[in-house]
Amino acid sequence: MTHPDLIAKYGGPVPRYTSYPTAPHFHGGIGPRTVRDWLQASRGEASVYIHMAYCKQLCLYCGCNMKVTNNLNVVSSYVEVLMAEMRMVAEPLPERLEVSTLHLGGGTPSYCPVSDLEQLIAVMRDIFMVRYGAEVSMEIDPRQLAEGMPEALGQLGFNRASLGIQDTNPEVQKAIKRVQPQEMNRRAVRLLRDAGVRNINVDLLYGLPLQTPETIRRTIDDVLELKPDRIALFGYAHVPWMKKHQVVLENYGMLPCAAQRMVMFDTAAEALKQAGYLAVGLDHFCLPSDPMGQALQQDGLHRNFMGYTTDAAPLMLGFGASAISQYRDGYAQNVSSPTEYMALVKNHELPVVRGIRMTGQDHARRAVIEQLLCSQKATAPDLTDLLVDSVRLKDLIGDGLVKWQGESLYVTEKGRPFVRVVASCFDAYVQPEGRYSKAI
Numbered sequence: 001m002t003h004p005d006l007i008a009k010y011g012g013p014v015p016r017y018t019s020y021p022t023a024p025h026f027h028g029g030i031g032p033r034t035v036r037d038w039l040q041a042s043r044g045e046a047s048v049y050i051h052m053a054y055c056k057q058l059c060l061y062c063g064c065n066m067k068v069t070n071n072l073n074v075v076s077s078y079v080e081v082l083m084a085e086m087r088m089v090a091e092p093l094p095e096r097l098e099v100s101t102l103h104l105g106g107g108t109p110s111y112c113p114v115s116d117l118e119q120l121i122a123v124m125r126d127i128f129m130v131r132y133g134a135e136v137s138m139e140i141d142p143r144q145l146a147e148g149m150p151e152a153l154g155q156l157g158f159n160r161a162s163l164g165i166q167d168t169n170p171e172v173q174k175a176i177k178r179v180q181p182q183e184m185n186r187r188a189v190r191l192l193r194d195a196g197v198r199n200i201n202v203d204l205l206y207g208l209p210l211q212t213p214e215t216i217r218r219t220i221d222d223v224l225e226l227k228p229d230r231i232a233l234f235g236y237a238h239v240p241w242m243k244k245h246q247v248v249l250e251n252y253g254m255l256p257c258a259a260q261r262m263v264m265f266d267t268a269a270e271a272l273k274q275a276g277y278l279a280v281g282l283d284h285f286c287l288p289s290d291p292m293g294q295a296l297q298q299d300g301l302h303r304n305f306m307g308y309t310t311d312a313a314p315l316m317l318g319f320g321a322s323a324i325s326q327y328r329d330g331y332a333q334n335v336s337s338p339t340e341y342m343a344l345v346k347n348h349e350l351p352v353v354r355g356i357r358m359t360g361q362d363h364a365r366r367a368v369i370e371q372l373l374c375s376q377k378a379t380a381p382d383l384t385d386l387l388v389d390s391v392r393l394k395d396l397i398g399d400g401l402v403k404w405q406g407e408s409l410y411v412t413e414k415g416r417p418f419v420r421v422v423a424s425c426f427d428a429y430v431q432p433e434g435r436y437s438k439a440i
């Protein structure tokens, strides 16, 4: 079967599996009372995610949960509420948890005034014990990197920064309303590294309007000049039914189709491999010296709401609007709207509005799906019992995308782009007509 045939057969909508069960299956039956019980049973190590909900401008492709504001007082009030939420979450905890990973995402955390950020980190360090050597990272929009921010990040212990670059072609940048000259990227990387934030990640997108394999190739050359430690090469998720502003991107004619997207991904992946980067999971690349490269070689790679991670902490606490927490017994998500989030916390209520309690089978299936997404193989004594869609798996095997070897299931090199489809064979919740983004 040729690539276009495979795309036609398997390229339909499928979850991204940053959790299992995935977020569309969370429901309103999980609220503050359940979460208080889950917190009371939480001990040991945790990773912490803080969602900074605001940006200065809207990028037309954006699929993140964010609001635009030009008023920094709004951002400062939000940070006040984040600190209040942290104190509220700390109350039921039986002990001071040890933090192995701290990540500030968004929205645009680098848009936050330095003084607010300093207070936030101080409160977080007061409540939790940040482990020596923990990964402390922040998503940075190079267009919103105020003077003094790189130095403040270095002093606050940040050791990794993820820069949103997306594409360096000026025409593509105009189309997506994100004009960001390469000199701005160079400056951000230089200032951050000089300030001690040594590890640099870069986010790129393929599948945007006006992109071609040639423009992608040039973007990769620009990015290689920055010598990032990790690169995330995300397929643009076009979900205009959820993010209305994305519709504008359809004015540039047809968005790249699945076959074109695949050529773009392959072009970028090949260039990155030639430059010495290792391919990690679905869409990441890293230098062999990066902890992710080492984790890859030692089966230590994991996947959670932050995407691929080296962090193995089974407990993840998410703070801020829309943030998701992962407990031993299930997931809980905060209300998405920053306004509603702030109102609930100010009213001394945990802002949790949905989630899901996990069954024993959910735990077993999550382990299989995580193995597939991280290492393109799954091993479990009861693998066939966990299978939900054996017909589809048989098809995938027949088309040479997966194969059994003893008790293990392997995704072949040809099957690698379709690993989410393989994972969906073990998903007891997936709906064939569900509104997920496309597999390719």
Ligand SMILES: C[S@@+](CC[C@H](N)C(=O)[O-])C[C@H]1O[C@@H](n2cnc3c(N)ncnc32)[C@H](O)[C@@H]1O
Binding pocket: 055, 061, 062, 063, 064, 105, 106, 107, 108, 109, 139, 140, 141, 142, 163, 164, 165, 166, 203, 204, 205, 234, 235, 236, 237, 238
């Ligand atoms: C919260 S944003 C990054 C931080 C910062 N706001 C910025 O844009 O530089 C995280 C990343 O999500 C990715 N992203 C945003 N919208 C997306 C979409 N519709 N499909 C796929 N990835 C998307 C982008 O690569 C972006 O850098």
Ligand code: SF4
Binding pocket: 054, 055, 056, 057, 058, 059, 062, 063, 064, 066, 106, 107, 108, 141, 164
């Ligand atoms: S991509 Fe980043 S900067 Fe752009 S709107 Fe989304 S979160 Fe904000």
